[in-house]
Amino acid sequence: MSQPYALRPPTEEPESVDPVQLRRATLASSVGSALEYYDFYIYGLASALIFGELFFKPLGPAGATIAALGTYAVGFAARPIGGLVFGAMGDKIGRKVVLIITIALMGGSSMLIGLLPTYDSVGIWGAILLVALRIAQGLGAGAEQAGATVLISEFAPRKRRGFFAALPFVGIQVGTLLGAGTFALLALASRDVLFGWLWRVPFLLGAVLIIVAVVIRMRLKESPAFEALEEAEAHREAPVKQSVGQAIATSRRNILIGIGLRMGENGNSSIYSALLLAYVASLPAYKGQALLSTWGAVVAALISIFTVVLFGHLSDRFGRVPVYRWGAFFSMAFAFPGIWLLTLGQIWLVLLVMGVGIGVGVQAMLGPQCAMLPELFGNQHRFTGVATAREFSAVLAGGIAPLVGASVLAVTGNAWWVVAGYSALLSLISFLTTFVTPETKGRSLTDLNDAGQEIVHA
Numbered sequence: 001m002s003q004p005y006a007l008r009p010p011t012e013e014p015e016s017v018d019p020v021q022l023r024r025a026t027l028a029s030s031v032g033s034a035l036e037y038y039d040f041y042i043y044g045l046a047s048a049l050i051f052g053e054l055f056f057k058p059l060g061p062a063g064a065t066i067a068a069l070g071t072y073a074v075g076f077a078a079r080p081i082g083g084l085v086f087g088a089m090g091d092k093i094g095r096k097v098v099l100i101i102t103i104a105l106m107g108g109s110s111m112l113i114g115l116l117p118t119y120d121s122v123g124i125w126g127a128i129l130l131v132a133l134r135i136a137q138g139l140g141a142g143a144e145q146a147g148a149t150v151l152i153s154e155f156a157p158r159k160r161r162g163f164f165a166a167l168p169f170v171g172i173q174v175g176t177l178l179g180a181g182t183f184a185l186l187a188l189a190s191r192d193v194l195f196g197w198l199w200r201v202p203f204l205l206g207a208v209l210i211i212v213a214v215v216i217r218m219r220l221k222e223s224p225a226f227e228a229l230e231e232a233e234a235h236r237e238a239p240v241k242q243s244v245g246q247a248i249a250t251s252r253r254n255i256l257i258g259i260g261l262r263m264g265e266n267g268n269s270s271i272y273s274a275l276l277l278a279y280v281a282s283l284p285a286y287k288g289q290a291l292l293s294t295w296g297a298v299v300a301a302l303i304s305i306f307t308v309v310l311f312g313h314l315s316d317r318f319g320r321v322p323v324y325r326w327g328a329f330f331s332m333a334f335a336f337p338g339i340w341l342l343t344l345g346q347i348w349l350v351l352l353v354m355g356v357g358i359g360v361g362v363q364a365m366l367g368p369q370c371a372m373l374p375e376l377f378g379n380q381h382r383f384t385g386v387a388t389a390r391e392f393s394a395v396l397a398g399g400i401a402p403l404v405g406a407s408v409l410a411v412t413g414n415a416w417w418v419v420a421g422y423s424a425l426l427s428l429i430s431f432l433t434t435f436v437t438p439e440t441k442g443r444s445l446t447d448l449n450d451a452g453q454e455i456v457h458a
Helices: 019-049 051-055 057-093 095-113 124-155 158-186 191-198 200-218 224-234 244-250 252-282 290-318 320-342 347-376 379-399 401-412 416-436
Strands: none
Touching (some): 019 051, 019 095, 019 158, 019 200, 051 124, 057 379, 124 224, 158 200, 191 200, 244 252, 252 290, 252 401
């Protein structure tokens, strides 16, 4: 399949790598990932436990909780828009500038949430401001992960791109641990103190990560691939860079491939970290100890710190597609025995299932995916392509997985095989997608063509 435009690589990708810039790119991407998932975790917990009473008190306990969780969902709805807008900006004005904007928007919004007046102070305006800041947070987050993935991939040495591209995703696990640990400490305080002022502290602490990330990113040079694109733009009569519509039209096949690949990875991440906890809490066998199952997220994060990089490294040796296919198959095969183990009523089995399901199954897909998604797209619209594939799949897989799973569980009387079947189905989609995915290991990131497309000479 060829592109509708006559394109060719503007320059050969340089073999030498600036170690200082590579180190800064790794730190910049990792801190951004940590901040995103720290915000994600603390906002999710606050919306479930605190925001209802603080901002939606007149709606009553049930209505306030639903409204607070609705603000959580609004952030997910804003992410694809942010991905498209900032992704296009990243392809036009550079990765570095956009990543400074997204981290400031995302982290700044989170910090301002910690300063919001509540319903008791300003009435409904507190809720309105909360929703506005959550939308801003979602817009920034929509391009943060895509930008981090693109940035580190374009700085990394070609032969070790899988390893280096996976390093920033260690930040995801660190952010999760920071968020979980912070709220675990808050739970030790009295209710009056927690709802009085202490709830603000986790949001205000995010300012530290913002400052660190912005300082690192300000000292970062533009990526070599984008510099090559700028050089090509300066020497061509016809524009190399494309609009969002052109980019999506040109890369429609690979965007769909990216979405298919992420169904098993992102969907199972949400199933294991959210839906399974709700399922365990509903089982009589865990009565009185269901909260202990939340330690499964901590165990999974600790394991994932090491395994995501391991699987990224393995994709450098054996190829992105074989490792990804194995991860999807493993997740599919583990689904039924793994979920069945939860019915035995043992907390240690919950920790085991979450540790294996996320730490092995999900990371075996995420590890190679870190480099694979940027490698799927041509240089002139890489940011847009990665952001579109990531954020739309996040809505289709991760965003609705807990809701769909919980709804079906309610209809079937909490049948364990429903969760297992849903997990296996999402993994099957990714497994089948690998058979139409071009191998991208070692691909030049200055190539203007998408992976799998025939190069058409001008």
